[in-house]
Amino acid sequence: MLLRCLLFYLCLIPCLTQAQEVSTPRSVRDSAYAVHNLFRDRRHRALEGGSMGLAGLVGAGMAAANKQPGMAGGLVLITGFFTALDLRQMSRYSESRETLVTTRYEQGWPLPPDVRGRLKAKYFHALK
Numbered sequence: 001m002l003l004r005c006l007l008f009y010l011c012l013i014p015c016l017t018q019a020q021e022v023s024t025p026r027s028v029r030d031s032a033y034a035v036h037n038l039f040r041d042r043r044h045r046a047l048e049g050g051s052m053g054l055a056g057l058v059g060a061g062m063a064a065a066n067k068q069p070g071m072a073g074g075l076v077l078i079t080g081f082f083t084a085l086d087l088r089q090m091s092r093y094s095e096s097r098e099t100l101v102t103t104r105y106e107q108g109w110p111l112p113p114d115v116r117g118r119l120k121a122k123y124f125h126a127l128k
Contacts (some may be wrong), residue, residue, distance in 0.1 A: 032102045035115060039098040041127060042118075046089040053083030056111040 013077030064072035105111055111119075 001104060021048065029120075031111070032105055034119050035105065035111065036098065036100055037123040038118060039093045039101075041123070042089060042093040043061075043095075046086045046093065050083055050086035050090065053079045053086060056071050057083065 044126055053090055060072045060079065062076035063075060101112060110116075
């Protein structure tokens with residue numbers, strides 16, 4: 001009977017250690033990599049939107065030059081608004097803030113709530 005219990009526990013120990021290895025939280029290095037991917041992705045999106053907004057502002061200038069003030073005013077309002085949003089996002093996800101967040105995180109500080117809330121599973125993998 002004692003031998004059976006001993007054998008049972010010896011077989012159970014490897015299963016318990018494997019379960020503990022699977023449930024360990026991500027390391028600091030993985031989270032820092034995810035933060036880097038998040039900031040890079042958001043900057044890239046802001047650059048795309050900002051360039052489209054600037055193209056719209058150029059179109060508004062051309063419409064004003066062709067004496068179409070109603071169309072030019074509408075284009076300026078719409079593209080100006082979205083360009084301002086993209087510039088705000090570029091400043092929010094700047095390289096200097098990325099460096100600040102990752103170095104503080106590696107030193108043991110928690111991630112800011114806005115960054116932590118935007119981290120998704122896709123940022124922990126290599127982006128295309």
